[in-house]
Amino acid sequence: MFKIEDIQNYSKEQLEGVQAIAAAYGDYSKKSYEDVKTFVEKLSGVKSLDKALEVQTEYAKSAYEQFVAESQKIAGLYADLVKQSYKPLEGLATKFTPAVAR
Template sequence: MVKVEDIQNYGKEHLETVAASASNLQNGVRAITTAYGDYTKKSFEDTKSFVEKLSGVKSLDKALEAQTEYARAAYETFVAESQKIAGLYSDLAKQTFKPYEGMVAKFTPLA
């Protein structure tokens, strides 16, 4: 026989699980948006620096050298930041669903 207290406890536990998941989601999204903002700011500053450097160049060789250096650095930064942000998305998924593991384990039959 199911008791009213059992139903209340289940509802309370479920609500706490959802709240914990929402909190983890919020923190993860905040970390991702901060990472995107930091990358955008760095990219803008690097581009500004490149344009300033390029405006002071007197020869075509130096302009090509500056452009090649900028392109290499921009690519390396993009790859590094993309990997960092992908890791944040992975962590977000893990942390968001982690509170549900306990509830799922209760309903999963033991083999």
């Protein structure tokens, strides 16, 4: 049936997947915070409305692009985690699936 080592390895893989997702969220949060800080510094130094709109537009575009890229990265990590979680069930499913006549 199941070996203790298999269960331990499975648990370790799941934990590593969750840690990778948490690290990605942490990295994105840090980067986002730094970007907001830089934006506020730039915005506080502008002297005209045109320049303020330019800085704001630049920030909004950059923030959106970064959000999309990080969201795709994190979604990929979640997909990998789901694939790992179904690995033990693949072998089990083949045992109970009737053979198809060829």
